[in-house]
Amino acid sequence: MELLWCWIFTGSLMFVDIIWTLPISEEQWLRPEDVQLAEGYLRRFYQLRTSSSSRHQSRNRRDTSAMVDKIKEMQGFFGLEQTGTLDPQTLAVMRRDRCGVPDVENFSVYPKRTKWRNKTITYRIEKYTPDLTREEVDRSFHLALKLWSDAAPLNFVKVNNGKANIVLTFASRTHGDFFPFDGPKGVLAHAFEPGQGMGGDVHFDEDETWTTGQEKPGYNLFTVAAHELGHSLGLSHSKNPSALMYPNYKYYDSAKYTLPRDDVMGIQALYGKPIRKQETVTIPRKCDPNFSVDAVAVIGNEIVFFKDRYMWIRTTWSTYWNQLREGFSSTYLPGINSAINAAYDIPAKGVAYIFTGPKYWVVQQLKMKSHFGSIYEYGFPSTVKHIDAAVHVSGYRKTFFFVGQVYYRYDENKRKMDPGFPRSFPLDLLSIVRKIDAAFELEGHIYLFSGTKAYLYDYRQDRVLKRIPANAWLGC
Incomplete structure (x- = not known):
């Protein structure tokens, strides 16, 4: 020495x-x-x-x-x-910037196996950061929690007041837990293992700059929250650099990120594997008088009609109904196992967007694996849980989203919602339908599906030009 x-x-x-x-x-x-x-x-x-x-x-x-x-x-x-x-x-x-939880002698999965007894876990946001809107904070936490609930049989419920298992807050320096923050950079956040009192709580350093993406300098809230919530559920730090529970900060895109195997095994060691309901999927009868569709999109040179977890495919140029193909959605769209709520395509890009609940999938061609993102990337408020229908109008380079009795307009070039939306349906349309189930554009015409009917709609004149059965495209 x-x-x-x-x-x-x-x-x-x-x-x-x-x-x-x-x-x-x-x-x-x-x-x-x-x-x-x-x-x-x-x-x-x-x-x-x-x-x-x-x-x-x-x-x-x-x-x-x-x-x-x-x-x-x-x-x-x-x-x-x-x-x-x-x-x-x-x-x-x-x-390096990192999590404030110790790497050793803390949060040990074995042998104590600290975890929540109930698999329905409440959470509350005590204080928001001024760096982001409340909706951006809510969305970041929602997506972070969903990573864990997708991998284990956990259900997270947000409460606005009163007691909660997990309390999330933003604070700086000394903030009442004997673990003061260190100012900008360094320690970004810390969390406590499951338990009473402060157990499960997550604190974020307010001296940091919080972001929802990577365009601005700062730290991505989804990334940090997802890591810290792993601690809130009972996980320790991982030595694997590719794991979410690795202590040092690394940016992850919420639209594309899936929980690595290391973290999946850790959370399942505590709570078990997610419970998958065994569902019997029946093949819809396309020529039933009460038939309706859930979504329609043009993928390549083919029009695809979705109903429940089933789909029909016909080419845009063929007039022969025997050219119709059909099958379960998962057969033609690998990785998409849920019922499809909405879909739209952008011919200029050669891609289609498929919506399942709060997720969307980017599809370039059938039977090709696609990647997914979150509908909240479009700018939807957290109150929107799924999209009813969507259609891209090529002449305007805008995409229209239908949710209940209102619609949103999205600028694909600027990648953000147009101001002044949502709006109610145009009067001529509102007099005919109360809800849009599906929509697509073909050769400058817009087709809107509502219940058992499909409507040829002229969006320039705000007029319905023709009405046909919803299954007319399927040879019925």
């Missing part, structure tokens, strides 16, 4: 602070701030304990040995060479 002598003057008194430094290379001399960083990091995340906390008392060899051991433990956790020295790689990891 090497001795580093620091002479500290206080008034007329002089103290000698003997710091037992760590083994270092001949080329490298540690700065005092590096040692302070390391000690603080190891105390907070690796339970480093020294015999004295006073800077005016000498530290003994036992302290130095403990620090070397803790550095090795930290290096082992992050997959670094376990030298016990504060090399540049180790210090670089210590400087």
